[in-house]
Amino acid sequence: MAGDDILIYSLSEHRELIFGCLEAVAPRRVVEIGSEAGGMTRELAQWAEEKGAHFVTVEPYPIDEVREMDERSEHFELVEGRSPEALERVAPADAYLIDGDHNYWTVLHELRAIYSTGEPLAILHDVGWPCARRDQYYSVDALPPEAVHPHSYTKGRVPGTAELTERGFRGDGAFAVALEEGGPRNGVLTAVEDFLAEHDGLAYAHVPAIFGVGVI
Numbered sequence: 356m357a358g359d360d361i362l363i364y365s366l367s368e369h370r371e372l373i374f375g376c377l378e379a380v381a382p383r384r385v386v387e388i389g390s391e392a393g394g395m396t397r398e399l400a401q402w403a404e405e406k407g408a409h410f411v412t413v414e415p416y417p418i419d420e421v422r423e424m425d426e427r428s429e430h431f432e433l434v435e436g437r438s439p440e441a442l443e444r445v446a447p448a449d450a451y452l453i454d455g456d457h458n459y460w461t462v463l464h465e466l467r468a469i470y471s472t473g474e475p476l477a478i479l480h481d482v483g484w485p486c487a488r489r490d491q492y493y494s495v496d497a498l499p500p501e502a503v504h505p506h507s508y509t510k511g512r513v514p515g516t517a518e519l520t521e522r523g524f525r526g527d528g529a530f531a532v533a534l535e536e537g538g539p540r541n542g543v544l545t546a547v548e549d550f551l552a553e554h555d556g557l558a559y560a561h562v563p564a565i566f567g568v569g570v571i
Contacts, residue, residue: 485568
């Protein structure tokens with residue numbers, strides 16, 4: 356499951372949509388939550404350089420290339436830490452890309468933090484299968500115990516099958532997934548829906564591609 360720009364789980368697969376949204380909003384500050392292998396981070400950093408904008412990425416385990424980008428570019432800033440706590444060290448932005456830990460608790464608290472100071476554009480990844488209605492955890496120990504469903508580090512997910520299997524999309528120990536699909540407080544899309552229920556006046560658009568993209 357090593358990161359690679361050709362893998363379809365990268366947010367960069369939706370670059371045309373993302374940059375179209377950014378062109379429409381013309382943000383001066385953009386925050387990315389989760390850079391992983393840096394595929395989208397590189398493109399956003401270049402975009403910020405061309406537009407004279409400021410781009411921040413929040414990542415607990417940045418790769419060397421992202422660290423080097425932070426050192427050489429005045430338009431790019433790395434905040435090393437785990438979201439949503441790390442967002443406390445980030446100034447409010449005009450636009451956010453949310454592609455960090457794909458579970459209900461994390462996404463709900465990220466959205467609450469982001470919208471506590473305004474109404475920016477938010478673009479979310481993994482609002483579709485397999486994380487829409489099933490939590491995924493990169494670090495179980497970093498979450499409150501009540502935020503974690505029973506889970507597996509070895510079993511995988513197959514489209515159209517609610518039960519976990521011995522094959523399918525899995526982390527091979529790199530991340531865990533909830534044993535059960537659906538139900539309260541489970542999955543990224545569920546977090547988005549519950550957040551929107553707390554806030555009148557926000558609009559949401561959903562792109563039903565694999566892994567999915569959502570725009571608030």
